Amino acid sequence: MSERAALAIRIETMIDACAEGDRVDPSARDALIEDLAGWQAVQIAEYGRLRRRGAWPPALPTDVFRFRRIAVHPPERDIRVFRSSGTTSADRSVHAYADLSLYDLAARVAARHMLFPDAHRMRLVILAPQEHEAPDSSLCYMLSRFTEWFGSTSTWVWSSGALDLDAMTTALREAEDAAEPVALIGTSFAFVHAEDGLRKRQFRLPPASRVMQTGGYKGRSREVDPDALLSAISTRYGVPTEFIINEFGATELSSQMYETTLRDAIAGTSAPRRLWVPPWVRATPVDPDSLQPVEGGALGLLRIDDCANLDSVCCIQTADLARRLEDGIVVLGRSKGATPRGCSLAADEALGTA
Amino acid sequence: MTGDVLRVVSTEARVTWLAAAAERLLFETLDAREALSKSTGLSVPMVEWGARSTLHTIQPAALRALARQVEETGRDPISNLSIVLAGNLFTAAVRAVVVPLLLGIPVTVRASSRETLFPRMLHDVLGSCDSELGAAMRLVAFTGGDLESERSLFAESEATAVYGGDDTIAAMMRRHPDANLIAHGHGVSAAYCGPEALHGDRVSETIASLALDVCAYDQRGCLSPQVVYVVADSEASASAFAERFATEGMDPLARELPRGPLPPEVGAAQAQWRGVAEVEGALIVGDTYGIAIGTPATLRWSPGYRNVTIVPVHDRSEALRALTPLGATLKCIGSDPASSSALRAELARSERLTAYICPLGSMQTPGLDAPADGKPIWDGLLR
Numbered sequence: 001m002s003e004r005a006a007l008a009i010r011i012e013t014m015i016d017a018c019a020e021g022d023r024v025d026p027s028a029r030d031a032l033i034e035d036l037a038g039w040q041a042v043q044i045a046e047y048g049r050l051r052r053r054g055a056w057p058p059a060l061p062t063d064v065f066r067f068r069r070i071a072v073h074p075p076e077r078d079i080r081v082f083r084s085s086g087t088t089s090a091d092r093s094v095h096a097y098a099d100l101s102l103y104d105l106a107a108r109v110a111a112r113h114m115l116f117p118d119a120h121r122m123r124l125v126i127l128a129p130q131e132h133e134a135p136d137s138s139l140c141y142m143l144s145r146f147t148e149w150f151g152s153t154s155t156w157v158w159s160s161g162a163l164d165l166d167a168m169t170t171a172l173r174e175a176e177d178a179a180e181p182v183a184l185i186g187t188s189f190a191f192v193h194a195e196d197g198l199r200k201r202q203f204r205l206p207p208a209s210r211v212m213q214t215g216g217y218k219g220r221s222r223e224v225d226p227d228a229l230l231s232a233i234s235t236r237y238g239v240p241t242e243f244i245i246n247e248f249g250a251t252e253l254s255s256q257m258y259e260t261t262l263r264d265a266i267a268g269t270s271a272p273r274r275l276w277v278p279p280w281v282r283a284t285p286v287d288p289d290s291l292q293p294v295e296g297g298a299l300g301l302l303r304i305d306d307c308a309n310l311d312s313v314c315c316i317q318t319a320d321l322a323r324r325l326e327d328g329i330v331v332l333g334r335s336k337g338a339t340p341r342g343c344s345l346a347a348d349e350a351l352g353t354a
Numbered sequence: 355m356t357g358d359v360l361r362v363v364s365t366e367a368r369v370t371w372l373a374a375a376a377e378r379l380l381f382e383t384l385d386a387r388e389a390l391s392k393s394t395g396l397s398v399p400m401v402e403w404g405a406r407s408t409l410h411t412i413q414p415a416a417l418r419a420l421a422r423q424v425e426e427t428g429r430d431p432i433s434n435l436s437i438v439l440a441g442n443l444f445t446a447a448v449r450a451v452v453v454p455l456l457l458g459i460p461v462t463v464r465a466s467s468r469e470t471l472f473p474r475m476l477h478d479v480l481g482s483c484d485s486e487l488g489a490a491m492r493l494v495a496f497t498g499g500d501l502e503s504e505r506s507l508f509a510e511s512e513a514t515a516v517y518g519g520d521d522t523i524a525a526m527m528r529r530h531p532d533a534n535l536i537a538h539g540h541g542v543s544a545a546y547c548g549p550e551a552l553h554g555d556r557v558s559e560t561i562a563s564l565a566l567d568v569c570a571y572d573q574r575g576c577l578s579p580q581v582v583y584v585v586a587d588s589e590a591s592a593s594a595f596a597e598r599f600a601t602e603g604m605d606p607l608a609r610e611l612p613r614g615p616l617p618p619e620v621g622a623a624q625a626q627w628r629g630v631a632e633v634e635g636a637l638i639v640g641d642t643y644g645i646a647i648g649t650p651a652t653l654r655w656s657p658g659y660r661n662v663t664i665v666p667v668h669d670r671s672e673a674l675r676a677l678t679p680l681g682a683t684l685k686c687i688g689s690d691p692a693s694s695s696a697l698r699a700e701l702a703r704s705e706r707l708t709a710y711i712c713p714l715g716s717m718q719t720p721g722l723d724a725p726a727d728g729k730p731i732w733d734g735l736l737r
Binding site for chain 2: 046047049050051053059060061062063064067068287288289291299301317319320321
């Protein structure tokens, strides 16, 4: 058996264990991360150049995905290439896959655990482009799989770059009439567009309906304070705020993290809103100078070690600011860069490298 | 705007007043070093260094020399000036305010909301040294987005000097299309170490000077070098220089002039920059600095805060070719003494570069008459 195949089995077994409700020993996860990173450092020259500083394998900055191909396999074996949003090729991270089975498994198990823990299938209304409209979007790929895994019916209400408010209204009114819960899923900027466009249209979605929003704004809509958007969505659709959760994902990752309030509410418990970290993922705020874990609930840069990143690099250094909260993580947003970086950006433009 | 007395007194009276104010401001700054450290995000030793090195440039001889240069133009000063200060370098207020006052131009100053303490101290010292002349500097405060106050600021003066981000300046130009705006936008700077700077006993001096240029104000200014071109016959010799630069230049300065706390957003940019640098080439990391070994083709601008790239080149022409696309964005090139003349001559022939050359070790301490944005410091202040 090849080393890759052996690693794939270990990853799959760990994710499956979570799906079965078994506890995953963090030390087993850490050992898997160590072995995976060691193998990837040999396979991917760029990653191999990073030096270990501290107890953990080095983490590859997300920016590297903008400049270099990060994959253990050659381009001709790609079956799917995901790209982050952006206006120029240098702005966009690229994550190539030769095999999506681990991505699918991780996405299904995490969403089942956090977004659909109480329902085998339900009506889905999706405020995002369909897969064929955005074939390089990992989010659209995942949402398409959601329709297969979790949807009783699925209605896509974002088409040709615009929100179809009438189709959205029809789908939500049908759910109200049928008294069947609906999962309303989309990007944050799509929800802002909906807020701006729906005007006086209000909904009272049936109990157990839920909302999942994801992603930032990236200039695609006016920016709205997250708490204000949470409140607006709750009022607009008649969904309690605990049933409105954020999903955290990234092009450079194969796993997603979800906020905990929905699962806590269904379980009848109450705890602060935070991101659940899947047991096959290690999410750690680190000090920006030393890149070592920060103490307690201190602010740091979010490092994510994602075992489902088998064919790229599992240890990823993001530019997100985060802190630990109880057993989870709170992400405080993507760094916008400091003033000197403003100089740098202007210079990048002048050099034509942006 | 009050400034009638300033306009009618002699140049010598202004020189005396400004030099005395600079001397007093230095003492007051040193007394307020802890508070300034908090307001600027610089370490206390760095605040002291910044105050000393800047205020020492406001000497009577330098003031007289600048006034003479302006007189020789035969042009009259404008009647008054509004100034919008940036917040990245607290001492940048000094030249921005002193030069127009020297020329007899009363100023109305809006300090950055990020740093109001030093402009207030400057204002108070000018008034305490001479209350009549001091009335020629007015300090106003209003929050960003207060368009009415901004309109008043622009309307009351013949010209407005704006220090800040390119976006800020562009927005102001849109809001005040008829204003006479003197823009001082973002920029970057570079350093050049020719072959003579790297050999024998000169290399230690080169390293010390270069380290000071990188560490000054934690590399937050547009005169801070973000890239250092080193004439080296191989990447290995550039790496050897970088190693010495780390241990003999950056490490000692980390102790003498410690870096201030790293803002979270800079930390995020730094982690990405350093990681990419390591993937693309090589990286030396200290507790509070990072040195990348790059190539002219893969140059990436750093987030500042003592993160710098050393690029081996064959000669100065290769360095200037790499910098040429920057055009006016390049503000200054710090050079070793032996290379200055030749660099200056090549720059003079450049159609795109407007940067000025200054000696290594003084990039962040420009003389009173150093050019700004490729133009004389009095540009925009004369009719």
